Amino acid sequence: MAEIKTQDFSAASAAAIQNPQLRRALDRVASGFEVARLERVAEATPEVWEEWKQQARDIKVHTIEHLDYYLDLLHTNVTAAGGQLHFAKDADQANEIVAHISRTRNVKVATKSKSMVSEELALNPVLESIGVEVWETDLGEYIIQLAEETPSHLVAPALHKSKEDVAELFADKLGIPYDEDIYHMAATAREVLRDKFMEADLGISGANFVVAETGTLVIITNEGNGRLSTSAPRIHIGITGMEKVIPSMQDLSIFLRLLPRSATGQRITSYVSMTTGPRRSDDEDGPEEFHLILVDNGRSRMLADPALREALYCIRCGACLNICPVYARVGGHAYGWVYPGPIGAVVSPMLVGLKRAKELPQASSLCGACREVCPIKIDIPRMLLNLRNKTAESPDKNLRSAPKSERALAGLYAKLMSSPRLLRVAVGLANLLQKMERVLPFSHLTKDRKWIRNSLVPPLSRWTRSRDLPALPKRTFHDIWKKELSRDDS
Numbered sequence: 001m002a003e004i005k006t007q008d009f010s011a012a013s014a015a016a017i018q019n020p021q022l023r024r025a026l027d028r029v030a031s032g033f034e035v036a037r038l039e040r041v042a043e044a045t046p047e048v049w050e051e052w053k054q055q056a057r058d059i060k061v062h063t064i065e066h067l068d069y070y071l072d073l074l075h076t077n078v079t080a081a082g083g084q085l086h087f088a089k090d091a092d093q094a095n096e097i098v099a100h101i102s103r104t105r106n107v108k109v110a111t112k113s114k115s116m117v118s119e120e121l122a123l124n125p126v127l128e129s130i131g132v133e134v135w136e137t138d139l140g141e142y143i144i145q146l147a148e149e150t151p152s153h154l155v156a157p158a159l160h161k162s163k164e165d166v167a168e169l170f171a172d173k174l175g176i177p178y179d180e181d182i183y184h185m186a187a188t189a190r191e192v193l194r195d196k197f198m199e200a201d202l203g204i205s206g207a208n209f210v211v212a213e214t215g216t217l218v219i220i221t222n223e224g225n226g227r228l229s230t231s232a233p234r235i236h237i238g239i240t241g242m243e244k245v246i247p248s249m250q251d252l253s254i255f256l257r258l259l260p261r262s263a264t265g266q267r268i269t270s271y272v273s274m275t276t277g278p279r280r281s282d283d284e285d286g287p288e289e290f291h292l293i294l295v296d297n298g299r300s301r302m303l304a305d306p307a308l309r310e311a312l313y314c315i316r317c318g319a320c321l322n323i324c325p326v327y328a329r330v331g332g333h334a335y336g337w338v339y340p341g342p343i344g345a346v347v348s349p350m351l352v353g354l355k356r357a358k359e360l361p362q363a364s365s366l367c368g369a370c371r372e373v374c375p376i377k378i379d380i381p382r383m384l385l386n387l388r389n390k391t392a393e394s395p396d397k398n399l400r401s402a403p404k405s406e407r408a409l410a411g412l413y414a415k416l417m418s419s420p421r422l423l424r425v426a427v428g429l430a431n432l433l434q435k436m437e438r439v440l441p442f443s444h445l446t447k448d449r450k451w452i453r454n455s456l457v458p459p460l461s462r463w464t465r466s467r468d469l470p471a472l473p474k475r476t477f478h479d480i481w482k483k484e485l486s487r488d489d490s
Helices: 006-017 020-044 046-065 067-080 091-104 116-121 123-129 139-147 163-174 182-199 225-231 249-263 299-304 309-313 319-323 341-352 369-373 380-393 404-417 420-436 477-485
Strands: 084-088 109-112 133-136 202-205 209-211 216-221 235-241 271-275 289-295
Touching: 006 341, 020 046, 020 249, 020 319, 046 067, 046 249, 046 309, 067 084, 067 289, 084 091, 091 116, 091 123, 091 202, 091 235, 091 289, 109 182, 109 225, 116 123, 116 235, 116 289, 123 133, 133 139, 139 163, 139 182, 163 182, 182 225, 202 225, 209 249, 216 225, 216 249, 225 235, 225 271, 299 309, 299 341, 309 341, 319 341, 319 369, 341 369, 341 380, 369 380, 404 420, 420 477
Parallel strands: 084 289, 109 133, 109 202, 202 235, 235 289
Antiparallel strands: 209 216, 216 271
16 A cells, blocks of 8 residues: 555645745646636536536445445456456555566566556555566656656646656656756657557556446546557556446446546546457457456445445545645645545545544535535535544544644633633633733743734644734624614614
């Protein structure tokens, strides 16, 4: 499994916020995706868009509720088409299946189409350890492979890189002159990878969808690398999560309308590749062998939890990342694993364990924007609240995300807000301190002599390091109500 750093979210996000280059990249790319998405929604009309969303959600609900049936149907039809279906309970088993196929077929070079599940499994190091040369062929994935980094976005893995970063990377790793021209850099990558496509014994791909009624693997791309990875090598291995299964080709048509529009604001991507089994005798190209690996790796736990099962509906469009105010400030790497953003804050704790990822459900303002843009109408805020409740109420102190001091303060706050009398006393005291803060003896040790609103003393400093506490109003709502609004004007 990919290296897990979800437990470092607080420190990683604090560092990311201080990175101006990252902030510029996030502002530029993510906002562009969202603007394009809104244009496509307006083009389809909001009414039609909502109808498509509901249809897609109904399909997902039905499929997940009857997943055992559709997995069995998929197995039947993959086998009938001449392919082999493998079910992997975890990352180790999935990696061993790929390694076994590679060893027994004497694989030397593998090309990969974009696959988040293979990132989840940390497949590349496994293949490299047995002597297989692995090449990412999606341009964004190729860039981060050269940089020895992990993806920072579900759709745009190199989103955090500027053209200057890539130019410097290519000059260093490929030995070419420094050149910031995007088209020249893309042409260079194309030239390098074209040779690898021709050399590859094995092509590895993910899958956006897998159609149960035909045993078809569906890949949606903009670069054509997916088609080359699945058809040029003599062996094709598709790796995907078991939740990617959908019943029929007719159902696929709905998702082909939603996914490109939600992900990048396109009506449709440049390529929609469908692979059903190995090549037949009258086919001009295609692999001699086709293997489909369906990965569990914690998804059964999500399926068994009624409150979190909804996360399995996700089609990995990345729309929730593009709209999220938290992701917009910290980027994908701060989340510490493969799946960032709002959906990652739900999925990661279920896949790697809530104890290791207990901070991620806190990485949300609960504004609800992710729920509004989701093409499957997934209620991410509700699931985040459920996970927060699991950490707050757990008898295991190691599972609780907040330290004792914060829990004590939260308890005091709850008691304060539930007692009008105590609240009036507290507001009065706070107003008095606010008036006195400039004249107290130690005010000179603080920023702007505002030792409350700009306090450098924990736990207030966790807020005030980045922003002021708001000033208290001269009159509270209770005061206004008592003196002006509660009287009977009749």
